[in-house]
Amino acid sequence: MNAPHPATLLRQQLYRDMAPHHLTPLWEVLHALVPPQPGTPCVPALWKYEDVRPFLMRAGEAITAEEAVRRVLILENPSLRGQSAVTQSLYAGLQLILPREVAPSHRHTQSALRFIVEGSGAYTAVDGERTTMRPGDFIITPSWTWHDHGSEADGPVVWLDGLDIPMVRFFDAGFAENGAARSQDVSRPEGTSLARYGHNMVPVRHEPPFGATSPIFSYPYDRSREALEQLERHAPVDAWDGVKLRYVNPLTGGWPMPTIATFMQRLPAGFHGKGFRQTDGAVYSVVEGEGEVAIEHGDNSYAFRFGPRDHFVIPSWHTARLTSARGCVLFSFSDRPVHQALGIHREERLS
Structure with a gap:
């Protein structure tokens, strides 16, 4: 057996001697710290609603909304089990509320979105204003509200929760506070925020009520669907996305939330999309219709068939192709605002 090279012995002794001083050599880990391309541990995953819903209903029997504070089943990425994360920066879960229940008032620094999946007639209240939940509606809970x-x-209502919990956890910036009452006092009629900011007009003198977050906290699906239908009939269909729109903050034209981007898109019947990849991992909720997504990353490939109320995740820098024989509508959210704010966002649309 050949003796170790003197340089090897010298390095090994250096590592042992400096370890008690909490030092480590960069050259041993540089390739992993600065990789040639993103190497996320996340994997693509699909949650079929027909499989998930029975567990939600069982949760409704096992614990009340008030006991749970939020009765949610977390959509955990298979490679991040135990971390309450769907990607390394985002959280997703399905929340259930039953007739005459209340999920008590609280606030936290994490920003949250609600996308209504099943049922109508429940409500969410934000800083004194309620909004009624209907399938396909996108609702925001701004940070610290x-x-x-x-x-x-009359029946169960289920919605998708999307939050920046892992991101806030990374920055060690999470705070939360419980309200003194089960429900907050309603101080403004429903629709007030939409009337003030939702008609391409804003009050002449105003302060943004939620800072960098959109002052509209409820974006109704009927408006989003109408816009998609109009564009599908009268505008070119994008070869990668079909007809895709992003939600905006009407005060700035930017993203509705400082850490989370939200989108709604329509894949026309017979759509066969080209491949794309982007650094922001995205979570999708199927609003209506059916389709398929093919995802590739290195030597791994995935193919998911999806239908109404299903959910799937496309991790960072995974090549995806969307197709739909009969047409479908997809809601999605990602951490793109943070990528763009930091100047690190990259996207490729493959031919």
Whole structure:
């Protein structure tokens, strides 16, 4: 057996001697710290609603909304089990509320979105204003705003929760506070924020009520669907995205949330999309229709068939292709605003 090279012995002794001083050599890990391309541990995943829903209903029997504070089943990325994360920066979960229940008031620094999946007649309240939940509606809970949920519906209501929990955790910046009452006092009629900011007009003198977050906290699906239908009929269909729109903050034209981007898109019947990849990992909720997504990363490939109320995740820098024989509508969210703010966002649209 050949003796170790003297330089090897010298390095090994150096590592042992400096370890108690909490030092480590960069040259041993540089290739992993600065990789040639993103190497996320996340993997693509699909959650079929028909498989998930029975567990939600069982959760409704096992614990009340008030006991749970938020009765949610977390959509955990298979490679991040135990981390309450769907990607390394985003959280996703499905929340259930039953008739006459209240999910009590609280607030936190994490920003949250609600995308309604099943049922109508529940509500969410944000800083004194309620909005009724209907399937396909996109609702925002801005950072550090009091919010609670309740239901006056006849049946269960389910929505997708999307939050920047892992991102805030990375920055060690999370705070939370519980409200003194189960439900906050309603101080403004429903629709007030939409009337003030949702018609391409804003009050002459105003302060943004939620800082960098959109002053509209409820974006109704009927408006989004109408816009998609109009564009599908009268505008070119994008070869990668179909007809895709992004939600905006009407005060700035920018993203509705400082850490989370949200989108709605329509894949026309017979759509066969080209491949794309982007550094922002994205979570999708199928609003209506059916389709397929093919995802590739290195030597790994995935093919998911999706239908209404299903959810799937496309991780960072995974090549994806969307197709739909009969047409479908997809809602999605990602961490793109942070990528763009830091100047690190990259996207490739493959031919």
